Amino acid sequence: MVEITIEALTKEYTNKLAVDHIDMRIKKGDFVAFLGPNGAGKSTTVGMLTGLITPSSGSIRFGKLKPGTVAYHNKLGVVFQNSVLDNQLTVQQNLKVRAQMYERTSQDVLQQVITELGLNNFLKQKYGTLSGGQRRRVDIARALLHQPEILILDEPSTGLDIQTRNVIWDTLKKLQKTMQLTIFLTTHYLEETENADYVYVIDKGRIIAADSLDRLKQTYAQYHLTLTPKDLQKLRVQLNKLGIAPSENKGKLQLIVSDSAQCLTILQRYRNLITDFECRQSDMNDIFVHLTGKEMR
Amino acid sequence: MIAFSKRNLTLFFNSKSNLFFSVMGALIAFVLYLVFLKNNLITSFPFKLSHDLLDAWVISGILVVTAVTTSLHALSQMITDREQGRLADFTVTSVPFWQLQASYLLCSFLISVSMQLFMGLIMYSYFAVTDDITIPWELTPKIILLSCLSSFVWTTFNLLILSFVKQVKTLSQLGSIIGTASGFFAGVYMPIGVLPKTAQFITKLTPAPYNAALYRQFLLKDLLKEQLSGLSHVQRQLFEKQMGIHLSLNGFLSSSQMILLLGAFFLGFTLVAAVAMKHSRRANLGHV
Ligand SMILES: Nc1ncnc2c1ncn2[C@@H]1O[C@H](COP(=O)(O)OP(=O)(O)O)[C@@H](O)[C@H]1O
Numbered sequence: 001m002v003e004i005t006i007e008a009l010t011k012e013y014t015n016k017l018a019v020d021h022i023d024m025r026i027k028k029g030d031f032v033a034f035l036g037p038n039g040a041g042k043s044t045t046v047g048m049l050t051g052l053i054t055p056s057s058g059s060i061r062f063g064k065l066k067p068g069t070v071a072y073h074n075k076l077g078v079v080f081q082n083s084v085l086d087n088q089l090t091v092q093q094n095l096k097v098r099a100q101m102y103e104r105t106s107q108d109v110l111q112q113v114i115t116e117l118g119l120n121n122f123l124k125q126k127y128g129t130l131s132g133g134q135r136r137r138v139d140i141a142r143a144l145l146h147q148p149e150i151l152i153l154d155e156p157s158t159g160l161d162i163q164t165r166n167v168i169w170d171t172l173k174k175l176q177k178t179m180q181l182t183i184f185l186t187t188h189y190l191e192e193t194e195n196a197d198y199v200y201v202i203d204k205g206r207i208i209a210a211d212s213l214d215r216l217k218q219t220y221a222q223y224h225l226t227l228t229p230k231d232l233q234k235l236r237v238q239l240n241k242l243g244i245a246p247s248e249n250k251g252k253l254q255l256i257v258s259d260s261a262q263c264l265t266i267l268q269r270y271r272n273l274i275t276d277f278e279c280r281q282s283d284m285n286d287i288f289v290h291l292t293g294k295e296m297r
Numbered sequence: 298m299i300a301f302s303k304r305n306l307t308l309f310f311n312s313k314s315n316l317f318f319s320v321m322g323a324l325i326a327f328v329l330y331l332v333f334l335k336n337n338l339i340t341s342f343p344f345k346l347s348h349d350l351l352d353a354w355v356i357s358g359i360l361v362v363t364a365v366t367t368s369l370h371a372l373s374q375m376i377t378d379r380e381q382g383r384l385a386d387f388t389v390t391s392v393p394f395w396q397l398q399a400s401y402l403l404c405s406f407l408i409s410v411s412m413q414l415f416m417g418l419i420m421y422s423y424f425a426v427t428d429d430i431t432i433p434w435e436l437t438p439k440i441i442l443l444s445c446l447s448s449f450v451w452t453t454f455n456l457l458i459l460s461f462v463k464q465v466k467t468l469s470q471l472g473s474i475i476g477t478a479s480g481f482f483a484g485v486y487m488p489i490g491v492l493p494k495t496a497q498f499i500t501k502l503t504p505a506p507y508n509a510a511l512y513r514q515f516l517l518k519d520l521l522k523e524q525l526s527g528l529s530h531v532q533r534q535l536f537e538k539q540m541g542i543h544l545s546l547n548g549f550l551s552s553s554q555m556i557l558l559l560g561a562f563f564l565g566f567t568l569v570a571a572v573a574m575k576h577s578r579r580a581n582l583g584h585v
């Protein structure tokens with residue numbers, strides 16, 4: 001069940017191609033992570049998905065609805081990269097004003113959202129005086145006031161400490177279930193993709209990988225094997241014979257092999273030359289390096 | 298749209314600094330009058346001028362300054378909201394974009410009207426205490442109507458000015474420039490007759506002197522009749538011209554001619570602002 005279909009979506013600024021023919025299919029109820037480094041085109045994509053930026057070409061289909069129309073806005077909740085509520089107003093005032101600006105909204109939903117995001121303790125506090133994490137929770141509450149079907153978040157966890165990030169993520173996972181939300185979230189934290197049902201990786205405006213995390217890992221699976229040799233030179237010569245060129249680090253040899261079987265073979269064959277070893281499966285960071293040839297940050 | 302307008306009004310009236318800075322130009326003019334201009338004026342005419350006449354004169358000009366600066370301040374919210382990404386957030390609601398824009402204008406209008414009335418009341422009360430003048434309550438309906446007309450003109454004027462402003466940090470500089478300029482153009486810091494000919498001509502290209510003259514004609518009418526009846530027609534005309542109570546533009550302008558003129562300014566500003574805003578407005582809301 002595909003909810004949003006995006007085809008060849010492109011945004012070109014004056015001599016800058018920010019988003020370059022991207023295709024996406026966002027399934028109903030999925031938690032989709034949109035991963036990319038700074039400047040990759042995440043916010044531009046979010047801008048087009050929310051109807052705030054007009055694409056240069058390409059299409060966004062969400063049923064019969066067109067981005068930028070009121071009917072479209074009614075189904076969409078947005079958490080912007082920056083905090084966009086009024087600092088001088090209290091949390092409650094802020095939420096009330098926004099709630100009244102939607103066609104479909106009710107006191108019950110407002111209450112439910114406030115409880116769901118744990119805002120009761122600082123409802124009467126001015127938004128400007130909240131901590132970063134509290135503010136983000138209010139931002140998310142604001143995006144849910146009209147019971148949207150899709151929640152779009154642009155780097156919701158950037159700049160927050162690790163505990164707060166975890167709280168936000170747990171909350172989102174919970175909301176996905178309780179409110180039957182489709183969630184589309186951009187991030188530049190690789191580890192955050194671990195929680196997603198589906199991952200798109202974007203770099204320089206192009207989607208360079210799109211799959212579930214498990215499948216991504218399978219496709220790009222590699223094993224990082226670190227060996228502590230008894231005799232470094234001897235082991236290196238042996239490995240070279242196999243056509244493997246290990247790198248050396250603090251007296252240890254590091255090599256990348258494609259699957260676990262090869263890992264075991266190496267360990268068995270040279271067990272006499274090895275005192276210790278460590279083996280690690282690729283994480284998102286390795287996948288990203290593999291795809292782009294560069295580190296994330 | 299009602300909720301959004303309430304929010305705009307709350308943001309303006311809840312912030313003491315906002316309130317203060319929006320009438321700072323008016324306050325400066327008021328203080329200037331008290332410490333220096335009033336005595337200056339009393340001694341510079343060959344006949345005796347009463348306090349209540351001069352007080353009503355300065356109130357008229359200051360009301361114009363108030364109309365200009367408060368509507369500018371109120372409308373600045375639009376620029377701040379845009380730059381800080383709030384407008385994008387409001388745009389993704391069920392309220393259509395044109396209603397958001399209309400609401401900024403409406404709030405600016407309402408703020409400007411209420412601040413004119415408020416400042417008028419404050420100044421009259423002050424002079425009632427210090428100079429023992431009587432507050433002309435019977436003029437209230439006329440003043441309300443004129444304050445509405447001023448707000449229409451200045452809200453659209455400021456809309457035009459702000460359509461060229463892209464950055465929040467320009468706003469405070471713009472605020473002080475417009476605040477000071479409006480004091481000169483409305484002839485509050487010094488009567489228009491004191492200015493050199495070219496300067497007088499330039500002020501007359503703006504709505505400010507007509508707006509001020511209308512206020513003066515309304516607020517001073519009876520006082521002039523009572524107190525300057527001893528003067529010759531020529532003397533009186535000269536005085537009224539000097540003080541910006543009557544303006545000549547190929548002959549003396551009547552009140553209704555000046556109202557029409559202000560209406561024309563309103564239409565002109567609206568048209569130009571609409572054109573100036575046409576391209577830029579909705580574009581690029583997404584980048585916050
Ligand atoms: N209004 C604009 N005009 C020109 N270039 C822009 C504009 N907005 C963004 N860009 C450029 O487009 C690219 C993508 O930006 P953005 O979508 O904000 O990236 P991200 O959100 O992934 O960090 C960047 O190189 C950025 O400099």
Ligand SMILES: [Mg+2]
Pocket residue numbers: 042043044081154155
């Ligand atoms: Mg971004």
